[in-house]
Amino acid sequence: MTLPDPSQTARGTAASTSTPASAPLQPIEMRDVELTRGSRTVLSGLSLDVKAGEIYALLGGNGAGKSTTLSALLGFLTPTSGLIRVCGYDPAAEADAARRRTAYLPENVALYDLLTAHENIAYFMALAGAEPERAAIDAALDAAGLQREARDRRVSGYSKGMRQKVAIAMAVLRDVPVLLLDEPTSGLDPRATADFNALLGGLKARGTAILMVTHDLLGAADCADRIGFLAEGRIIEEVHPGEGIDVLALHHRYGERSAA
Amino acid sequence: MSALRLIAWNEWRLIRRSAVARAALFMLLALSAIAAFTSIAHRDESDALRARFQAQADAEFDGQPARHPHRMVHYGHFVFRPLPALAAFDPGVDAFTGSAIFLEGHRQNSANFGDVRQSSLLARFGQLTPAFVLQVLGPLVLVFIGFGTIARERESGTLRFLKAQGIAARTLLAGKALAIGGIAALLLLPALLSLGWLVLAEQAPLSGALLLAACYTAYLAFWVAAVVAASAIARDARSALMALLGLWALTTILMPRIAPDIALAATPLQTRLETDIAIHEDLRRIGDSHNPDDRHFAAFKAATLARYGVTSVEDLPVNYRGLLAMEGERITAQLFGEYAADQSSRQRRQGALATGFGLLSPAIALRSASMALAGTDLDGHQRFLDQAEVYRYAIVQGLNRLQAEAVTYADDGSRNKDPEAARRVRIDPRHWHDVPDFTYRAAPLAERVQAAAPGMALLLFWLIAGVFTLRFAARRIAEAL
């Protein structure tokens, strides 16, 4: 699987060219983040950073704070204290600037049912300020693995996997420093998961900082450079799967954590 | 408890628990109450005012000093259209028609001082009366409360569950209709109370009030059926709401305004000014009493002389000027009658065409029936105009006869030169007392029912259409599950 050359696909995503003054900055940076929703503390002292060209998998059970972390990085939630930076921008205060540098793949990709895959991508890319050529979109869809004959059909008949591929194509086209993934492989068959992981590898090679939220440890171990275990609103353990970690042992421990 | 009652009961419980439904119901009941109170007060006040003005006009007429009878013909009389008790429920065209007419010799004046010309543009927004609340707002509240009654059950999956419990689609729809119908009954309550009050305290005819109640019940029943059927047929609750709001806007807001425009274009009316000119023209053609050589009046003179067996008007036992006035009045009144009949038949045609649009809008059908039953439709006003004209003719001819019999021809001819003659032509004012006062006779129930019949027939049509739609919806639900 090959990625299209970004310099020819997405014209002038301003974000990728201009970064705030003191580069090189950490693409994703969270320091001692506390966040409460109502009376409930969701994040309590969460610190985490993802470097350019790194895949970070955030694991945790239900209610551990995974989606809150994503929402905070996307600027939908404001932390009560601590610091969040996306390419140096505070996503809560400078939402547009931060989001311009962020691609996001939701767990359930919702598109415009009235538009085709091509039209959906063209529309969302236009919203992001880019006007990719049809060929570029096709290349991205090739990379994402969406069959050609489906691309000019309205997406109302698409399966979950097909929708996700459309969203992946958009993330590829965006070519921004940060990619946030919400349970990307849930609902994908093993073969599609393998393709997806390969695609992530390509993005990583391009220097994208990738943060994925998942509860699929085995999938994460396959592709992530680092895995952070999230419980009660902070990282309780971080491992590097590449360094000969016993995945089964991890699995055992992880199972205990999420049960706790 | 039967399944039907169980379903209705459960729906009521849901409605009771919904803040939106409670608020909508409360608002409507409050508006109904405000409308009923103000409308009754307004009716009483207007009617009392008109009665007071009528008494004043009667007293002023009776109190006129000794005068030449022809002076009284031009002094004329005012008559006022009393407001029927049921006008407090549906004032109909009362605000538009004017309630006072000045009656005088050889002129036909218009009824003046309708509220609408004395009000600002606000009057055209529609007046808040019990009839308006039920005609326009009632269906909307039913829509708001009921659009989700089945659609929501389908969206939440409970519909399947009910089906699994062995509840037939018909029973389900009947139960829902019963529940929404209960709400409709609640909406009707203030109106029924005000009708009851009008019957008990203000002598409104019981049968008219009952028929009104029946018409409004049928109307709301149609809407109950439409709401439940739409909720059952539509894809989802929002589609049901949109479709019902569209139906409501089309039938109660748009159609009632489009129908008159079509009726007006189909049958144009002459302006008053043109009618005036045409009547003058006809008068001159028939006979010009100013013209000594006029053929009609020459013939009249010859016939009169022959009838009394004399050779000159001076020899007549009666005042020829009075006879002339009576003949002139006879001719003008006949013309007035013809032109008025023409206008009124045109207006009737317009009305019939506009009411025909009741086939497309239950609100038009109801409005037509409601005004007719309340006695506040155009027919009611026309009745007043007709009676006023009969009364006008009677008093004018009575006064002309007085001129013929109580004033001598010689005095009449020299009244402007001879002060003694001028004194003698002023006859005793007791004659003014002898002129009977005007009493408006309202249409008997049979006539009002006849006038309301097209509207009521259309309502029946809508009710049947509603039932059929419900049955169709029941089949759809039964198939879909």
Added chain:
Amino acid sequence: MSLLRQELRLFLRQRIALPALLLMLVLSAASVAVGLAEIARQHDVIARIQPKQAQDEGTVAAWAGKEGDAGNAAYYTFHATWDTPSPMAFVALGQRDVAPFVLRVRALALEGQIHENETYNAELALPGRFDWAFVLTYLAPLLLIALLHDLFSSEREAGRAVLLAVMARSQRSLWLRRIALRAGLLLLALLVPFVVGAAVSGTPGSQAALVGAIAAAYLLLWTLVCLAVSRWRQSSLANAASLASAWLAITLVLPGLALLAINSAIPVQQGIELTLAQREAVHAGWDKPKAATMQAFLRDHPEWKDKAAFAGGFHWKWYYAFQHLGDRAVDSKVAAYRAGLEARDAWTRRTGWILPSVGLQVAIHRLAQTDLAAQIAYQDRIRAFHAALRRFYYPYIFSETPFREADFAKAPRWRG
């Protein structure tokens, strides 16, 4: 392809978009057509009465001119007045269907003539006319609600809200673009027929532009209402219900309550009272001592004091004097009646500052000159015309100059 065109494609593919826009276009065009037809009819009536009126005057002139009695001429000649509709009247037909726009007056007491009604079918007038102002006031907001009620909520409900937020370079411009597109297209569908109608009727461009701006402001206001309701972050369904309730309150219920309040706070009964009083005053003239009547008249018209004398039981000088005095006797009642009407109108205008539907109707009817104020202005012109008629006839009557057939042509003419 520009973003706006993509948005347009997306919008137009929605099930409700095209039907709503087409409906707006059809309704607006139909109402403009109805308005233009009605105004054409009113012009026709005014044109149609001219020859009839001329013929009627000719007939009176033929016989009264022979006799040469100015009193007869003044008594039997009706003078036509008419109120030509403004070019803009097609937009808002207003009170012109229930108030006369052609009226004949004589040099007799005016108060018995000026309140005359037009013949019209009250049942047809009752629901109000289908004119462009109605479409704008009532139907345009409904269609706007249909287009805007799910602007945000539909994205939320479809699960696209987050993706949209992340993808859009600027949230603000995304939503502004969408709102502007929906409201703008609706406004366009509403305004295009109006602009055509304005061109057909010869409405001055500045006035048409003003009406366009008022319509845009009204729709903008409703757009803000839609946005305000969407802030509650309810479902599309709840939004639709809330907005429909707001529409109901603003266009039907609150104006109805305002009418109740205004009409009961400012009762206007002087209309009938003044006609009753005027009749008494005029007819009492017959029985009052003639010298007293003439004295009273001369206080008003001292210019005739040398020519006021007459002999005999009846003289036109005296007749027209007491006719005039009949009018004067109810001066204060006329003023009070008018003040009552104007007070009602003023309160309606004040209501318009709070209720946009009322404010819109007030503004458009003022521009179209079809409101109560226009009706009163027409009556004022009739009063001035009537005064001119009296000034015209008085010299003949008081100088006892013969009034010949040729003199009929010298009478003041109404300038429409």
